[in-house]
Amino acid sequence: MSLKLTLLGTGTPTPLTHRAGSGYLVSFDEEVLLFDCGPGIARRLLEAGVPPEALTRLFLTHLHYDHSVDYACIVLTRWDQGAGKIPELHVYGPSPLSRMTERLLGSDGAFGPDLEARTRHPGSEFVYERRGGILPRKRPEPIVTEVADGSRIQAENWEVRTAEVVHVQPQLTCLAYRLDTPYGTIVFGGDTAPTGSLTDLAQGGDVLIHMCHLINNVELDPRITGCCSGHLDAARTAREAGVGTLVLTHVTEQLEPPGVRERLVAEAAHVFKGQIVFAEDLTEVPVGPIDPEPIR
Ligand SMILES: [Zn+2]
Known part of the structure; x- marks a missing residue:
């Protein structure tokens, strides 16, 4: 099966209506992996034809x-749609992901009263049984693993590795x-920001999904370029890492006007000679050569 x-x-x-926050979906074999889940991603999952209960693992780069x-x-x-018939979701991300999870889903968490009602009230028990669940109903307990620079997550036929990148430390740790x-x-x-840790992590990758938040040579204030x-x-990171395809994402509005985005891709192509994709929501990006089709 392909990736x-x-x-x-x-x-x-x-x-923006046409760009949700960050979120990237990867499926292969029995795995359906989601990397980041910013505002609108739960809805975009449905638009991509993937119900939430199909997800197997969630990875968070940082807690912005x-x-x-x-x-x-x-x-x-x-959890609600799975009706007790699917395994708990595995979730990975930097500290304080465990604390965030507890404060959202724990008994004293933001959704504690909801979960108390949904696991105890007869009306909720009725719906749960109609969906095939067997009482008593358990609360959701995602399996959270906090990861850091150099972490490794190994499964039977795939592996995830992490590297810390340079964003808004020390308040938040950000990982690639x-x-x-x-x-x-x-x-x-x-x-x-540009960092050798990402260049090293990305060596020889097929696809590099890279932040493109600003226009170099226009935005010069070190508070943002840092x-x-x-x-x-x-483009420089993609070139130095020798990847096949660069996806420019995390797109701000100043990159969007007609003529600007084309200029940015053309300038990036002077630096990086591989394939470049200017990201759009719900685009499927081939993991490999992108060949144009002939006119039919
Ligand atoms: Zn962001």
Whole structure:
């Protein structure tokens, strides 16, 4: 079976109808992996034809809300629709992910009263049994693993490795993830300024999904260039890592006007000679050569 990569959300904290927050879906064999779940990603999953109960694992690059605010929504809808018949979701991310999970879903958490009602009230028990659940109903308990620089998550035929990247430390740790499968390698750069740790992690990858938050040579203030990347930063990292395809994502509105995005891709292509994809929500990106089809 092949490796399918779908860009669910390609935006920033700015609310836009055509760009949800960050979220990237990868499916192969029995795995359905989601990397980040910013605002709108729970909805984009449905639009991509994937019900929440199909998810097997969730990876969070960092706990900025544009990458994580749909976490509770995804866990709760997956649990509710799964009706006790699916395994708990595995969730990976930097500290304090365990604390965030407890404060959302624990008995004293934000959704504690909801979960108390949904596991105890006769009306909720009725719905649960109609969905095939067997009482008593248990609460959702996602299996949380906090990861850090150099972590390794190994499964039978795939592996994920992490590297810390440069974003808004020390308040939040941000990680990049590298997913190696028998069908190809995808690297999720997270939010970062240019850094050798991402270049090293991405070496030889098939696809590098890289932040493109600003226009290099236009945005020069070190307060923003010290924590975010532009199109040329992304292109240099892609070149130095020797990846096949660069996906420019985390797209701000100033990159969008007609003529601007084309210029950015053209300038990036001077630096990086591989394939470049300017990200759009719900785009499926081939993990391998992208060949144009002839006119039919
Ligand atoms: Zn972000």
